[in-house]
Amino acid sequence: MLIVAGSLYVDPAGRDDYLASCRDVVRQARSAPGCVDFAISPDLLEPGRINVYERWESPEQLLAFRGSGPPEEQTVAIRGAEVHRYLISAVEAP
Numbered sequence: 841m842l843i844v845a846g847s848l849y850v851d852p853a854g855r856d857d858y859l860a861s862c863r864d865v866v867r868q869a870r871s872a873p874g875c876v877d878f879a880i881s882p883d884l885l886e887p888g889r890i891n892v893y894e895r896w897e898s899p900e901q902l903l904a905f906r907g908s909g910p911p912e913e914q915t916v917a918i919r920g921a922e923v924h925r926y927l928i929s930a931v932e933a934p
Contacts (some may be wrong), residue, residue, distance in 0.1 A: 841876070841895065841896070841897060841898075841927075841928040841931065842852055842895070842896050842898070842899060842925055842926060842928060843873070843894065843895050843896075843901065843925070843928060844894040844896070844902070844923060844924070844925050844926075844928040845891065845892060845893050845894070845923065845926065846888040846891075846892055846921065846922045846923030846924055847883070847889050847890065847891055847917050847919065847921070847922050847934065848889070848892060848917045848920070848921050848923070849888050849890075849918065849920035850888055850890060850917050850918060850919055851888060851917070851919065852887035853889060853890040854917060855882060855890065856882075856896065858890065858914065858917050859880065859881075859882060859890065861911075861913070861914060862902070862914070864879045865880075866873070866878055866879070866880055866930075867930075868905075869894070869905060870903040872904075873901055873904070874893070874896050874897040874898055874900075874901025874902070874904075875895070875896060875897075875905065876895035876896060876897060877894065877895040878893075878894045878924050879893045879894075880892055880893075881893075888919070892923055894906075894916075899925075900923070901923075902912075907930065930933065
């Protein structure tokens with residue numbers, strides 16, 4: 841199991857448009873083999889921040905979904921990113 845989590849930073853004025861452009865990506869990811877969860881959401885405090893959270897059964901399934909990455913219009917809108925992949929060895933109730 842692995843988790844991809846972090847933050848993307850876009851122009852605050854364009855954040856809603858960016859998030860709307862991600863709707864199909866979220867839908868596709870959630871139906872992709874190996875996807876346990878996939879969410880892209882606005883941060884409640886920082887107007888240009890977008891929170892990313894993904895859970896995948898394996899790195900191979902993540903890479904198969906990712907392919908060549910996001911479309912160019914999404915890539916150019918990103919001003920900064922701090923997203924990391926975490927390999928999980930065990931899962932427990934909180």
